[in-house]
Amino acid sequence: MPSSPEGRGGRTSAAGTALEKSMRILEAVAAPGGPHRLAELTAAAAVPKSSTFRILASLVEQGFVRIEAENRYAAGPRLRALAAQVGGAEPPGVERILADLRDATGQTVHLALHSGESITYVQKLENPEQPFRTASRVGMQMPLHTTAIGKSILAHLPTTEADALIAATGLQRRTPRTLTSAEALHAELASIRARGFAVDDEENEPTIRCLGAPILSPSGRPLGGVSITTVTFLVPREELETFAPALLKATAALAPLL
Numbered sequence: 001m002p003s004s005p006e007g008r009g010g011r012t013s014a015a016g017t018a019l020e021k022s023m024r025i026l027e028a029v030a031a032p033g034g035p036h037r038l039a040e041l042t043a044a045a046a047v048p049k050s051s052t053f054r055i056l057a058s059l060v061e062q063g064f065v066r067i068e069a070e071n072r073y074a075a076g077p078r079l080r081a082l083a084a085q086v087g088g089a090e091p092p093g094v095e096r097i098l099a100d101l102r103d104a105t106g107q108t109v110h111l112a113l114h115s116g117e118s119i120t121y122v123q124k125l126e127n128p129e130q131p132f133r134t135a136s137r138v139g140m141q142m143p144l145h146t147t148a149i150g151k152s153i154l155a156h157l158p159t160t161e162a163d164a165l166i167a168a169t170g171l172q173r174r175t176p177r178t179l180t181s182a183e184a185l186h187a188e189l190a191s192i193r194a195r196g197f198a199v200d201d202e203e204n205e206p207t208i209r210c211l212g213a214p215i216l217s218p219s220g221r222p223l224g225g226v227s228i229t230t231v232t233f234l235v236p237r238e239e240l241e242t243f244a245p246a247l248l249k250a251t252a253a254l255a256p257l258l
Helices: 013-030 038-045 049-062 077-086 094-103 148-155 159-169 184-194 237-241 244-257
Strands: 064-070 072-075 108-115 117-123 142-143 198-201 208-216 222-231
Touching: 013 038, 013 049, 013 077, 013 117, 038 049, 038 072, 038 117, 038 208, 049 198, 077 108, 077 117, 077 159, 077 222, 077 237, 094 108, 094 117, 094 222, 094 244, 117 222, 142 148, 142 184, 142 208, 148 184, 148 198, 148 222, 159 184, 198 237, 208 244
Parallel strands: none
Antiparallel strands: 064 072, 108 117, 108 222, 117 142, 198 208, 208 222
């Protein structure tokens, strides 16, 4: 009788080997001293150059790795979003940009990265003089369709990809103001594209209103976004929207760093 192709756990040995290669390449990408050249990753991961290149291409497409200058590879937004859930740090300069935005507006500022069907908060800077604190925290995952950052990301994804995410998440209602129909959400996304920013008007949490904008890659793909969070009974929507120029300046400055 021919031997079974399955190994332990019911997985094929080929699949197991491919997974192990991918994990070693990710570890090499995340190693200190990056961004790394292809030759460096090939040597560090002990994977043939052709296989390393093919796996990296897939990881780049999925957002776990990004290509920087001189064809060097660095951790992508999805990999850093995972790192944030276990206490990872952001690149130098990111916190300074967010702190400047917080100081200019006097409000809480969040940075989140796109991770599959949700966003993951990777930075939160509060104004210590504000009397109220939000429940959000670094590492928390939030829906796309209910948050200002999430809606700004959906608005800048290819339509087919946005539709797939909308169908997969089911547009769960979180407050009476949540947009739960695809038609209403698509109308909102069109408005977001036109004005450049999104507003979560108590759609994710009662009494919380946020202004959000995407951080776009050079190709125009949303990597994540930044939001300014306010309490509705302290900051009217009209005042919140006056922060849009400062927000868009911050997202533009962050784009080369993510």
